Amino acid sequence: MRTCTICGNSEESERNRLQADEVNPEIFIHWKCQLTPEYQNWFKSKCKNDPLYNRYWDMMTMGKPTICKQCNEHQVISPKAVGMGAGSWELHCTKCHRLTPNSLNGYKDAATYQQLSQLREDFLRSHDLESITEVIASLADALETESSPQNCRCGGRFSIKAKPRCVKCDEILVDSYFHISFKPGVLVNA
Ligand SMILES: [Zn+2]
Ligand SMILES: [Zn+2]
Ligand SMILES: [Zn+2]
Numbered sequence: 001m002r003t004c005t006i007c008g009n010s011e012e013s014e015r016n017r018l019q020a021d022e023v024n025p026e027i028f029i030h031w032k033c034q035l036t037p038e039y040q041n042w043f044k045s046k047c048k049n050d051p052l053y054n055r056y057w058d059m060m061t062m063g064k065p066t067i068c069k070q071c072n073e074h075q076v077i078s079p080k081a082v083g084m085g086a087g088s089w090e091l092h093c094t095k096c097h098r099l100t101p102n103s104l105n106g107y108k109d110a111a112t113y114q115q116l117s118q119l120r121e122d123f124l125r126s127h128d129l130e131s132i133t134e135v136i137a138s139l140a141d142a143l144e145t146e147s148s149p150q151n152c153r154c155g156g157r158f159s160i161k162a163k164p165r166c167v168k169c170d171e172i173l174v175d176s177y178f179h180i181s182f183k184p185g186v187l188v189n190a
Pocket of ligand 3: 071072073166168
């Protein structure tokens, strides 16, 4: 039987469903219990004691402050295609920090978008980390043919296999195909 981790009850109603946890689908919590201080405490201690849980929520943070190791520039990173950005998959340049003005459209390129979203979920949960690089590379080869060049003015190429780079010095900021880097309030499109 499914039991709420917070209140210990199993009853559900139309307005108060038990929802599976995003990271561990064996954990269930009522919608209403997610609004309680008890939940806040549970969440904090879960993040502290469970590295996988912590990694997931850390990487899912929108606008997470990040400092470049090379030049100390302050900027932020966000996961691709979640929250306000859902529906389009942003592409960074392979050589600089710019983002393409033509991101991949979740409706037009539905199959690729789905596949990338699934890979992001695996990445955030540390599943199959080694194979992700290979899958991304072969997806990129299939998608980014010579006949559809998406070139950046720096000479690089907008690609799903480009990682987020520092907005100031263009050094790779995070080892992820699933995040974008930007400076809040500054346009980084080409
Ligand atoms: Zn509950
Ligand atoms: Zn570029
Ligand atoms: Zn930098």
